[in-house]
Amino acid sequence: MKRAEKRTQLELIGLYKSYPQKESCAIILKEIGGERKLILNVSLYEAESILVIMEDIRLERPLMHDLFVDLLNLLRSRVEEVTLDDFNRGIFHSSLVVRAQEEEFRLTARSCDAVALAIRFSSPIYAYESVLEKASILEKRDPDDLPSQDISSSTGEKELSHLRDEELKAMLRIAVDEEAYELASRIRNELLVRLKPEKT
Numbered sequence: 001m002k003r004a005e006k007r008t009q010l011e012l013i014g015l016y017k018s019y020p021q022k023e024s025c026a027i028i029l030k031e032i033g034g035e036r037k038l039i040l041n042v043s044l045y046e047a048e049s050i051l052v053i054m055e056d057i058r059l060e061r062p063l064m065h066d067l068f069v070d071l072l073n074l075l076r077s078r079v080e081e082v083t084l085d086d087f088n089r090g091i092f093h094s095s096l097v098v099r100a101q102e103e104e105f106r107l108t109a110r111s112c113d114a115v116a117l118a119i120r121f122s123s124p125i126y127a128y129e130s131v132l133e134k135a136s137i138l139e140k141r142d143p144d145d146l147p148s149q150d151i152s153s154s155t156g157e158k159e160l161s162h163l164r165d166e167e168l169k170a171m172l173r174i175a176v177d178e179e180a181y182e183l184a185s186r187i188r189n190e191l192l193v194r195l196k197p198e199k200t
Contacts, residue, residue, distance in 0.1 A: 003128065005128050005129055005130060006128070006129045007083060007126040007127065007128055007129070008031050008032075008034070008126065008127055008129065008132060009031070009032045009124050009125065009126055010029040010030060010031055010032065010038065010084075010125045010126065010127055011029065011030055011031075011032050011125070012027070012028070012029055012050070012054070012115065012119060012125070013028050013029070013030045013037075014028045015027055015028070015047050015050060015051055015054070016028065016181050016182075024041055024042065024043055024044065024182070025041075025042055025043070025044060025046075025047035026039050026040065026041055026042075026181040026182055026185065027039070027040040027041075027042055027047070027050065027112065027115060028181060029084075029115075029125065029127070031127075031132065031136075035138055036132055036136035036137070036138055037136060037137050037138075037176070038084070038092070038127060038131070038132070038135055038136055038137075039135075039137065039181045039182075039184060039185045039188070040092055040111050040112060040115070041182065041185055042112040046112040046113075046116070047112075048063070049063050049064070049065045049112075049116045050112075050115060050116050050119065053116075053119050053120060054119070065113070065116045065117055065120060066120070068117065069117070069120050069121070072098070075100060076100070076101055077098055077099060077100040077101070078098070078099055078121050078123070079096050079097070079098055079117045079118060079120075079121045079123050080096075080097040080098065080099045080104065080121075080123055081096065081097050081118070081123050081124050081125070081126065082094060082095070082096045082097075082109075082114040082115065082117070082118040082123060082124070082125045082126070083095050083096075083097075083125075083126045083127070083128070084111060084125075084126070084127040084128065084131050085128060085131070086128075086130075086131060087131045087134045087135040090185075090189045090192075092111040092131070092135070093108075093111070094108075094109050094110065094111040094114040095107060095108050095109060095114070096109050096114045096117060096118070134192065135188065135192075137172065137176050137184055137188060138176075160186065160187060160190045161190065165191065165194065168187055168190060168191055169191070171183075171187055172184055172187045172188065172191070175187060
């Protein structure tokens, strides 16, 4: 059953290598007609499955997602759409709709797998407004809004936890402007932790 909540369509705008975590990448999804972005942290293997489609790279042997697409095609089925349903504890939760002839099935999927399949079928990717409100980062390009502050990609969670909210928000704007998406993701998560009420 579909939720009554508004959904916004997203577009895949790029993949970025994460530093200093060299074994991970960031998938960047941006709302169509807006400036909000979502950052999905994935492994290099998961990123490869998306990169080969974005760059039209031909592989000698198919990846797992390619096999799944071949199977769906044999069954005369396709992925109709993908939705980012929730964002909890730094993790996105997604689902995809598969059309099998005259029937539709909604399946739970990892977000990286859902995106990899969506781009293979040229299917739309959506996010619920609550997900965008909790997890999106608003791109800001006006240099007058950015404090003259140096950002190091080696900034750790301990250092972030010692900063005031205003300092974190300033760092977040700079990180997005400099396309330091892995750092931006960690800053966003730190801010979200602070919004949760303490248990009594």
